[in-house]
Amino acid sequence: MHALHKLLLFHLLTSLGRDALGGKIINGKKAPENSMLYMASLQNSRGQHVCGGFLISEDFVLTAAHCDIKMILAKVILGTHSLKEANGIKRSIAKRCKHPSYVDAGKGHDIMLLKLSGEVSLGKRVQLIELPRYGTEENQKCEVAGWGLNKTRGTSVNDLRVVDVSIINRRVCKRKWRRLPDNVICAGGYNTTKGICQGDSGGPLVCNGKAVGIVSFNHIRNCNYPDYPNVYTDISKYLPWIDNILQQKNC
Template sequence: MHPLHTCLLFHLLAYLGQNADGSEIINGELAPENSMLYMASVQDNKGHHVCGGFLIREDFVLTAAHCDDGITHVVLGTHDLKSVNDDNKISIETHYHKSLVGSGNDIMLLKLSKKVSLNGRVQTIPLPTSGMNQQDDCQVAGWGYIKTGGPAVDDLRVVDVSIINLEDCKEQWSHLGDLPANVICAGGDETGKGFCQGDSGGPLVCNGKAVGVVSFNNNYICKYPDLPNVYTDVSKYLPWINDILQGYK
């Protein structure tokens, strides 16, 4: 699929990631089995992992808008995508975009066909109540490639990342064009840590809250990224999220 097939901004199109068939958490490690129980694998009708996502209520998963390409269900309750069965596959009833992806609002809500049971394998993650603190300790996680263009992995991987000052991030990206509004920058740049294509839609987790949604990096450059990774800032969309959730009591 092409996660930026409609592009976030036309003058960035030639530079942003273009293929989300795999993912790569750069310089990360296997996520412990009892951690990140909110993680979702967003999949197509062939059972292929397309994007990440995260459970914010028993019947809603949050992910990136550019992941809307043939997706049919989510997988919850496992870090190992080889162990998927009918018990942890939940079909997608409908989905909601904030607006066209081209406007920069790279965020999507997936309404599940049923409420899932919260237990020792599946939990929700809280959303932020306000903006970011640059000193927050953060992580990003996903499934997929272990190196750019390499073999995929089935086990969830996670890496620590640091928040990058937004003005500094905009300056670093400025030679390619303006960044979309409502974003957070974390990882990438010279840190050697971050995400790659296919981790799209997964959460940037800071102090136990999902503050960002994996959106894009720079043109496949993952192993040694030269620009900061970019996430959608969840705090900027809380009224929109809450309005939709309140429609499904």
């Protein structure tokens, strides 16, 4: 990797908060209220949105491991698409289960399970999302959702937004990301005006109604697409690890 790419990746991996890895939704639309009922807002102790996540069991949310740098996450909000409303279902975080091989997003394994302080009742406001048993296919149409910035150095939004993206061939992705980690999916952000931006790491890449990926990183502080493919953790590669934690309810 030449010097410029090294510098960009270094800054990408050390950014936090609103300038963290991953991103908000670029050129998307407001998500319908009765959709994506598995979405979670991960917040700090001051009630500020830090990352996205998604409910995969009544007491576990799946997200990106880098979202909890310096242990800033404090609570999870479910059951609402608007961060302005006070009627969301709140849970504190009882346990953080980062993948044992995780070091930083640039090296992969960017996946974490959060055990909630109490189970969430499923119903009209909250639902689980199913995980895949297989990987994705090139050009497959998917979607990604999140809260916040809608352009580079833009303003945050309070309502959940969603955008359609397509799976990118790994060889094409690797030509742009010279040190692409193993076990990742590339989708959106390249040869398109749609993708993610800063501040919404941990949200799901959803294909055919299943969460196949977790928002991991994009090009540092630059959402003026097309430039670099967006990178997601490939959930299908971590199913045994996930299943074991869900069964044991511990890590």
